[in-house]
Amino acid sequence: MLAVVYQGPDQLRLEKRARPTIQAPTDAIVRITKTTICGTDLAILKGGVDTVDPGRIIGHEGVGVVESVGSGVAQFRPGDRVLISCITACGYCEACRRGIPSNCANGGWILGNTIDGCQANYVRVPFADNGLYHIPDCISEEVALMLSDILPTGLEVGVMNGDVAFGDVVAIVGAGPVGLAALLTVQFFAPAEVIVVDVDDYRLELAKKLGATAVINNRDNQAKAEILALTNGRGVDTAIEAVGHPLTCKLVQEIVGMGGTIANIGVYSESAELHKQSLWVKNITIRMGVVNTTTIPLLLKTIQGGKLDPGQLVTHRFPFNQVLKAYDVFRHAAREQAVKIVLYTDESAETVVGDYSRYSEEDLIEMIVGQVVDRLGSDRPKTP
Numbered sequence: 001m002l003a004v005v006y007q008g009p010d011q012l013r014l015e016k017r018a019r020p021t022i023q024a025p026t027d028a029i030v031r032i033t034k035t036t037i038c039g040t041d042l043a044i045l046k047g048g049v050d051t052v053d054p055g056r057i058i059g060h061e062g063v064g065v066v067e068s069v070g071s072g073v074a075q076f077r078p079g080d081r082v083l084i085s086c087i088t089a090c091g092y093c094e095a096c097r098r099g100i101p102s103n104c105a106n107g108g109w110i111l112g113n114t115i116d117g118c119q120a121n122y123v124r125v126p127f128a129d130n131g132l133y134h135i136p137d138c139i140s141e142e143v144a145l146m147l148s149d150i151l152p153t154g155l156e157v158g159v160m161n162g163d164v165a166f167g168d169v170v171a172i173v174g175a176g177p178v179g180l181a182a183l184l185t186v187q188f189f190a191p192a193e194v195i196v197v198d199v200d201d202y203r204l205e206l207a208k209k210l211g212a213t214a215v216i217n218n219r220d221n222q223a224k225a226e227i228l229a230l231t232n233g234r235g236v237d238t239a240i241e242a243v244g245h246p247l248t249c250k251l252v253q254e255i256v257g258m259g260g261t262i263a264n265i266g267v268y269s270e271s272a273e274l275h276k277q278s279l280w281v282k283n284i285t286i287r288m289g290v291v292n293t294t295t296i297p298l299l300l301k302t303i304q305g306g307k308l309d310p311g312q313l314v315t316h317r318f319p320f321n322q323v324l325k326a327y328d329v330f331r332h333a334a335r336e337q338a339v340k341i342v343l344y345t346d347e348s349a350e351t352v353v354g355d356y357s358r359y360s361e362e363d364l365i366e367m368i369v370g371q372v373v374d375r376l377g378s379d380r381p382k383t384p
């Protein structure tokens with residue numbers, strides 16, 4: 001099979017690897033049909049995640065078809081269409097039983113980190129009964145793929161940890177895939193205003209389409225002043241940090257108002273200052289954490305009910321064998337106007353890829369995107 005292998009800082013290779021096999025009775029092997037690249041994968045590529053060893057197949061988001069299951073898997077059978085949670089949960093350790101599977105003693109975020117991940121034709125999913133979800137017939141694979149990580153992360157770590165309530169004013173700092181996922185899901189809680197801050201005009205335009213009531217380009221560092229002006233000097237009730245940089249960490253502390261909550265989603269590769277001297281007097285709550293993906297069943301139902309369409313976050317599609325090109329596009333997300341990139345390995349892709357030499361790369365991409373768009377036309381979630 002083909003797999004994306006981390007070879008050390010700034011080194012990524014598409015390699016031939018042996019297919020994974022069942023190692024424990026609770027394992028499933030899933031044939032990946034769609035996977036995607038996450039900001040975390042870019043952090044790995046920069047050498048910023050020291051638990052990832054060279055030689056590791058990366059990727060922690062994927063959907064596919066169950067190929068085989070161990071004798072202890074009760075809920076899934078070969079042929080089932082499934083989405084893979086980025087969090088592996090044994091279900092019996094203390095963390096799992098306390099509802100914090102991201103801290104599972106036998107799992108947590110291990111896919112594409114300490115065990116081989118989803119950017120491959122096949123992946124081994126440990127504790128498959130807990131880590132896989134059936135995809136309802138009316139939900140497309142592409143939409144389900146957004147539930148492996150980014151939608152639950154935006155919802156659980158941003159919106160729910162941020163205690164967003166009816167009538168609140170919310171600021172989301174960072175309009176990448178996870179910040180935009182927080183924007184899509186925050187609207188279930190009926191905030192009065194959602195202000196989105198970024199430095200990329202394309203992403204801010206998209207944020208407006210997805211429901212932001214105001215957008216601010218912070219390239220001139222005026223976000224603090226503009227948010228205070230928009231809130232009559234009061235600041236926001238919830239400030240969601242979805243970047244993971246000391247400067248955005250500082251910004252959310254400056255814009256949160258009295259009694260407010262800072263919800264930290266961003267992944268930091270260096271330490272960031274906490275200004276307790278100005279936060280304590282405002283009665284600020286700060287929350288942070290790793291996604292547990294316990295909201296996946298609710299998100300699936302919400303999509304089925306026609307109340308949510310995370311497919312709107314997909315901007316690019318590539319056949320899996322062009323994954324390195326896709327990484328290049330994702331690394332230059334602003335230039336390429338990229339949010340979420342879908343890599344697909346299903347039959348329609350293979351038909352086109354077989355004719356690769358007859359077409360220029362541009363022709364090929366256009367043709368593939370056209371095919372996928374055509375195919376998705378009948379595959380979109382049904383709305384009432």
Ligand SMILES: [Zn+2]
Nearest residue numbers: 038040061149
């Ligand atoms: Zn991810």
Ligand SMILES: [Zn+2]
Nearest residue numbers: 090093096104
């Ligand atoms: Zn556990």
